[in-house]
Amino acid sequence: MNATTFSALAEPNRLDIIELLRDGPMPVGEIADRLELHQPQASKHLRVLSDAGLVEVQPVANKRIYKLCPQPFLEMDEWLDSFRRAWEERFDRLDDYLRELQGMEKKPDNGGK
Amino acid sequence: MNATTFSALAEPNRLDIIELLRDGPMPVGEIADRLELHQPQASKHLRVLSDAGLVEVQPVANKRIYKLCPQPFLEMDEWLDSFRRAWEERFDRLDDYLRELQGMEKKPDNGGK
DNA sequence: TTCGAATATTCCTGTAAAGGAATATCCGCA
DNA sequence: TGCGGATATTCCTTTACAGGAATATTCGAA
Known part of the structure; x- marks a missing residue:
């Protein structure tokens, strides 16, 4: 078990993001809106989550849809x-x-x- | 789910401690020895784990035995x-x-x- | 190619946390 | 009561990281 996973989940906003994505894939803007985060912070948190392998991104038009990774x-x-x-x-x-x-x-x- | 739990597990040494305690309760000294930690650091990490409710202590003679909390x-x-x-x-x-x-x-x- | 929406990145600052070293505390026992 | 083993705490320094603000990037459409 890797501490990196826990590290990524240790930040409240990131934990919120993960729990939000449980309901389905979502673009950055919507994540930011729902959690009342500024867009840059949302992007930064998603970056950390992505690096930790917890989420994955898929571009659709000019949006970037994030979704959970099961592993x-x-x-x-x-x-x-x-x-x-x-x-x-x-x-x-x-x-x-x-x-x-x-x-x-x-x-x-x-x-x- | 509380981010505090993840936060406590996010530190590699603490994660090691938790996995070590999986094999049974253990006094501070032994934890420090096995993980090659200095005693004060071991105590400090155990403090964090204890505050997070992940471990519990039980004094026995002049030793303090730590064990995992299931919850x-x-x-x-x-x-x-x-x-x-x-x-x-x-x-x-x-x-x-x-x-x-x-x-x-x-x-x-x-x-x- | 230019524009705008959506998103990512950078720079800066404050703060929380980890390790090292020294020291304090607790407890059973002579 | 004083000692020694076991453990906890404090102080200090360094570093990692989060948020804010500004800016860069990407992509589709006209």
């Missing part, structure tokens, strides 16, 4: 999966760690008693 | 869900947008036919 989302999903799995087994296993500590020290195996 | 991950999962759903219906529907454009123009309502 980073899929990667995030797989990443979350690894945590889900860890959860099931050793979730809150603080005691596991404590047990490790005990083992580390001189304490000899007391035969389970 | 932000669950929230991220739900968030991803909203995209998965959007995918299924209107994924790449660029043509939807183009159709909208057409509709916007003089094209009269055709009676829902």
Whole structure:
């Protein structure tokens, strides 16, 4: 999992853009309008999102339509999966760690008693 | 979905910490050792992660054991869900947008036919 | 080719955040 | 109560990044 993806989503306006694009592809102007951003800032944020591979652009006439790219989302999903799995087994296993500590020290195996 | 979560994960070292904690709770010293961080930086990153609600601390003797908090991950999962759903219906529907454009123009309502 | 709409880029400034080094704090124990 | 290990905090400096304003670029149409 790449920190770049999170970095791109860390900025509130960019997160808003992503969530807006969830409803479908959209040209820059409309994005700026809906989110009440100045056009240059919208373009700049879209640039960052694009560099991070989160969105993709497709020119139509004199507009540039931006849309989401699925892959980073899929990667995030797989990443979350690894945590889900860890959860099931050793979730809150603080005691596991404590047990490790005990083992580390001189304490000899007391035969389970 | 909160940008704070992404912000916390946007820093490579913090992302490493999170992935390290996936294997179980761990005291600061061990985290610092394994990731080759200086202890103060480790503490500082853990502070950020803690403020973001991604980790939780539990004191044991003179150590402080950090562990993951499930909730932000669950929230991220739900968030991803909203995209998965959007995918299924209107994924790449660029043509939807183009159709909208057409509709916007003089094209009269055709009676829902 | 010229014009205008739509969009991208540049320059500037303020600010938030990260690492390094030093230091403070906390806690169990002798 | 004082000590030492473990951890947190502070101060400082450097750098990355966001917004504002102005400007450059692109593309289609006349």
